[in-house]
Amino acid sequence: MNNQPSVPTLDDVARSAGVSTATVSRCLNSPERVVEKTRKRVMRAVEELGYTPNFGARVMAAKRTFTIGAIIPTMENAIFARGLQAFQEALHARGYTLLVASSAYQPKIEEEQIKALVARGADGLLLIGQDRDPAVYDYLRARSVPVLSAWVYMAGGDQPTVGFDNRRSMRALAQQVIDFGHRRIGMISGITQGNDRAAERVAGLRDAMHDNGLDADQVPIIETPYEIENGAVAFQSLMDAPSPPSVVMCGNDVLAVGALRGAREMGLSVPEDVSITGFDDIELARIVTPQITTVHVPHREMGRKAAEALIDMVEKRSAGASVELTASLQIRDSLKDLRAKP
Amino acid sequence: MNNQPSVPTLDDVARSAGVSTATVSRCLNSPERVVEKTRKRVMRAVEELGYTPNFGARVMAAKRTFTIGAIIPTMENAIFARGLQAFQEALHARGYTLLVASSAYQPKIEEEQIKALVARGADGLLLIGQDRDPAVYDYLRARSVPVLSAWVYMAGGDQPTVGFDNRRSMRALAQQVIDFGHRRIGMISGITQGNDRAAERVAGLRDAMHDNGLDADQVPIIETPYEIENGAVAFQSLMDAPSPPSVVMCGNDVLAVGALRGAREMGLSVPEDVSITGFDDIELARIVTPQITTVHVPHREMGRKAAEALIDMVEKRSAGASVELTASLQIRDSLKDLRAKP
DNA sequence: GGATTGAATGTAAGCGCTTACACTAAACGT
DNA sequence: ACGTTTAGTGTAAGCGCTTACATTCAATCC
Numbered sequence: 207m208n209n210q211p212s213v214p215t216l217d218d219v220a221r222s223a224g225v226s227t228a229t230v231s232r233c234l235n236s237p238e239r240v241v242e243k244t245r246k247r248v249m250r251a252v253e254e255l256g257y258t259p260n261f262g263a264r265v266m267a268a269k270r271t272f273t274i275g276a277i278i279p280t281m282e283n284a285i286f287a288r289g290l291q292a293f294q295e296a297l298h299a300r301g302y303t304l305l306v307a308s309s310a311y312q313p314k315i316e317e318e319q320i321k322a323l324v325a326r327g328a329d330g331l332l333l334i335g336q337d338r339d340p341a342v343y344d345y346l347r348a349r350s351v352p353v354l355s356a357w358v359y360m361a362g363g364d365q366p367t368v369g370f371d372n373r374r375s376m377r378a379l380a381q382q383v384i385d386f387g388h389r390r391i392g393m394i395s396g397i398t399q400g401n402d403r404a405a406e407r408v409a410g411l412r413d414a415m416h417d418n419g420l421d422a423d424q425v426p427i428i429e430t431p432y433e434i435e436n437g438a439v440a441f442q443s444l445m446d447a448p449s450p451p452s453v454v455m456c457g458n459d460v461l462a463v464g465a466l467r468g469a470r471e472m473g474l475s476v477p478e479d480v481s482i483t484g485f486d487d488i489e490l491a492r493i494v495t496p497q498i499t500t501v502h503v504p505h506r507e508m509g510r511k512a513a514e515a516l517i518d519m520v521e522k523r524s525a526g527a528s529v530e531l532t533a534s535l536q537i538r539d540s541l542k543d544l545r546a547k548p
Numbered sequence: 549m550n551n552q553p554s555v556p557t558l559d560d561v562a563r564s565a566g567v568s569t570a571t572v573s574r575c576l577n578s579p580e581r582v583v584e585k586t587r588k589r590v591m592r593a594v595e596e597l598g599y600t601p602n603f604g605a606r607v608m609a610a611k612r613t614f615t616i617g618a619i620i621p622t623m624e625n626a627i628f629a630r631g632l633q634a635f636q637e638a639l640h641a642r643g644y645t646l647l648v649a650s651s652a653y654q655p656k657i658e659e660e661q662i663k664a665l666v667a668r669g670a671d672g673l674l675l676i677g678q679d680r681d682p683a684v685y686d687y688l689r690a691r692s693v694p695v696l697s698a699w700v701y702m703a704g705g706d707q708p709t710v711g712f713d714n715r716r717s718m719r720a721l722a723q724q725v726i727d728f729g730h731r732r733i734g735m736i737s738g739i740t741q742g743n744d745r746a747a748e749r750v751a752g753l754r755d756a757m758h759d760n761g762l763d764a765d766q767v768p769i770i771e772t773p774y775e776i777e778n779g780a781v782a783f784q785s786l787m788d789a790p791s792p793p794s795v796v797m798c799g800n801d802v803l804a805v806g807a808l809r810g811a812r813e814m815g816l817s818v819p820e821d822v823s824i825t826g827f828d829d830i831e832l833a834r835i836v837t838p839q840i841t842t843v844h845v846p847h848r849e850m851g852r853k854a855a856e857a858l859i860d861m862v863e864k865r866s867a868g869a870s871v872e873l874t875a876s877l878q879i880r881d882s883l884k885d886l887r888a889k890p
Numbered sequence: 891g892g893a894t895t896g897a898a899t900g901t902a903a904g905c906g907c908t909t910a911c912a913c914t915a916a917a918c919g920t
Numbered sequence: 921a922c923g924t925t926t927a928g929t930g931t932a933a934g935c936g937c938t939t940a941c942a943t944t945c946a947a948t949c950c
Contacts, residue, residue, distance in 0.1 A: 213690065213691055215935095215936055215937085216936060216937060216938095217936075217937095225899075225900085226899065226900045226901075227900090227901095227936090227937075227938090228899070228900060228901075228902095228938080228939075229898085229899060229900075231937070231938055231939080232898095232899090232938095232939095235938080239897090239898080240898070240899080241897085241898060241899090244898080244899085256687065256690065258663060258666070258667055259667065259936085259937075260608070260667070260935085260936050260937070261604070261607075261667035261668045261669060262603070262604040262605070262606075262607035262608040262669055262935085262936080262937090263604070263608050263905090263935070263936035263937040263938090264604075264936080264937055264938080265603075265604035265905090265937090266602070266604040266605050266608065266904095266905045266906065266907090266935095266936085266937070266938090267904080267905055267936080267937040267938040267939080268905090268937075268938055268939090269905085269938095273664075273668070280633075281623065281629050281632060281633055281648075282626070282629050282630060282633050283626065283629070283831075284624070284625065284626060284629075287623050287624050287625070287626075287629075288624060290623060291622075291623055291624050291650070294650065298657075303649070303661075303664045304649065305647045305648070305649065305668075306623075306647070306648045306649070307645070307646065307647065307648070308633070308636065315640075319645075321600055322615075322645045324600070325600055325601065325602070325603035326603045326615070326647075326668060327603060327604055345598065348555065348598065349555050434831060434835070463835055467835070489625075489776060490832075490835070493776070493805055493809070493832070493835065493836060494835060494836065494837075495836075495837050557905095557906055557907085558906060558907060558908095559906075559907095567929075567930085568929065568930045568931075569906090569907080569908090569930090569931095570908080570909075570929070570930060570931080570932095571928085571929060571930075573907070573908060573909080574908090574909095574928095574929090577908080581927090581928080582928075582929085583927080583928060583929090586928080586929085601906085601907075602905085602906050602907070604905085604906080604907090605905070605906035605907040605908090605935090606906080606907055606908080607907090607935090608905095608906085608907070608908090608934095608935045608936065608937090609906080609907040609908040609909080609934080609935055610907075610908055610909090610935090611908095611935085
């Protein structure tokens with residue numbers, strides 16, 4: 207007796223329905239090409255046997271998987287969660303399955319994951335940001351796997367992008383901060399190495415300083431991985447300086463929340479003693495007290511548009527067009543207007 | 549001229565290295581069985597051609613993928629993030645790749661995702677909770693795909709579990725609440741339908757009421773999806789009752805944070821006017837003010853242990869043993885001790 | 891009524907890989 | 921010196937599916 211629970215194959219279905227494997231395959235993939243009577247018989251056999259197509263075999267024969275892969279730097283905090291959820295929903299609506307992997311912000315791991323996903327037959331890939339080893343893009347091109355970069359917008363590049371201009375957005379926020387009368391500005395940034403979003407945000411702050419005739423080079427900037435605790439530590443070291451900043455601008459909301467905690471631990475109150483700003487406008491920013499002034503990123507819209515663009519690339523084999531979204535300022539309590547009368 | 553960038557295959561490598569495909573395959577899968585000289589030659593050819601094995605073909609021929617699938621209810625909030633991250637790290641260390649999909653708490657979608665992952669050759673599956681259509685387990689058994697349920701611990705069941713006893717944990721928390729002198733208890737729970745964790749937590753509260761001779765049936769319980777906004781709404785409707793509770797126990801931290809916001813909007817201060825408790829001890833719980841009293845779940849340990857157990861099942865084809873972890877109380881500011889002198 | 895057409899179905903050739911088995915030649919034992 | 925072993929490699933049979941092409945047969949046309 208064979209107790210290996212053996213999985214039914216196309217052959218089994220064909221035999222049980224009394225047709226050829228080709229007919230079964232057609233029933234499943236282009237039902238309109240087979241006459242109703244046969245189709246019903248086949249479908250019944252499929253039901254009875256509990257048949258599910260073998261994916262590997264299908265991929266090998268058909269070269270299409272209806273699978274999209276996404277690699278995000280981290281799942282630990284909510285930065286990418288909302289956008290990814292929207293991305294997934296949009297894909298699902300179009301009949302695609304999303305597979306997610308995370309890279310822990312490490313290029314090496316990201317490359318591994320890219321290969322894993324491509325090997326598994328991903329029809330297209332969503333990556334975060336654009337700044338990576340050109341060899342990666344060569345690899346993808348050689349296999350003609352479409353890639354889309356999200357969370358950034360870069361018009362000129364080789365790769366299509368769906369996102370917003372990180373630099374311009376941070377510049378706008380910084381302009382607002384300066385308009386509010388702040389001159390001593392400090393920054394806590396994510397690690398800029400290999401992270402174009404982080405780098406652009408720093409550049410945006412520098413731009414704004416220039417625009418207002420301030421010396422961008424003397425802004426104290428601390429780079430640290432995106433984690434709350436790191437934000438707290440960086441904040442305290444910024445505030446320990448001889449002439450501490452009146453505002454600490456953070457590379458994202460996670461760091462800003464950390465900064466807020468740091469302030470509390472030091473007994474400083476926000477925004478009375480020091481202002482704090484964030485970036486991304488994730489839920490966190492409105493949960494803490496005071497609520498954090500930040501740049502609102504249209505996460506859901508970005509996810510949705512990215513899905514559309516990527517499917518377009520996959521199905522039409524087109525080069526793909528970049529989509530620019532607008533990120534807007536969200537002025538909340540954590541930023542003090544120094545010009546206002548008390 | 550052929551401008552289809554054609555992907556190199558095993559054959560190409562074999563030809564280029566002047567060996568047979570079998571040798572190339574062996575170089576890749578069990579290098580010790582090939583003499584060094586040949587191996588080097590082959591590896592060079594692999595490098596030069598930029599060869600990556602075709603996954604579908606490999607699966608079909610070898611029936612192993614070194615891929616583990618996980619399906620979590622949601623990526624939108626951080627409930628599963630930390631545990632999943634640890635799970636992924638542990639898998640990675642053992643040479644496995646993790647593929648994640650989310651079900652939006654919908655059994656139908658979960659089933660689809662399970663099929664998608666199995667079809668894609670997942671060697672094993674991690675699911676959250678245990679409460680699902682038996683047909684799902686039959687399907688998995690028929691294909692001999694090992695499944696492990698996490699975030700719950702149930703000794704008796706058919707499936708191995710790695711997690712903690714949700715019911716007992718909530719009972720302990722409720723006991724503490726009662727010991728602090730609270731008698732009018734309200735609860736905001738997640739949707740218990742199809743979510744055993746949520747159901748067990750409610751049961752745990754009931755247990756504690758019983759233990760203390762209180763009437764469990766008159767506890768007002770509102771069920772609502774795990775979202776901050778829902779927590780706020782539910783809280784307000786609980787507090788609008790003629791004799792509002794002195795403590796609102798929430799099914800998780802997300803709802804608790806929502807409740808906190810609800811309180812703030814109503815002008816109630818926590819814990820002076822009303823106490824709030826959560827569950828899970830995600831980062832959120834310590835970020836808000838006041839910090840939330842909750843049940844600490846050892847997420848990372850759970851992820852790690854789950855990875856070990858699942859790999860064990862996959863490799864040894866064993867039935868898999870359940871692992872029970874301990875969840876501990878985290879008493880923080882959001883819970884007031886009514887016995888304490890002011 | 892026979893030729894033509896076209897819809898429905900069948901036949902069979904791969905897709906790229908792994909691996910049981912076959913083969914070769916060098917190393918060993920007696 | 922000659923069988924026997926063994927390590928290294930090659931041969932070829934699938935794995936389960938899709939699809940180009942072949943076949944069948946009934947409907948249609950002149």
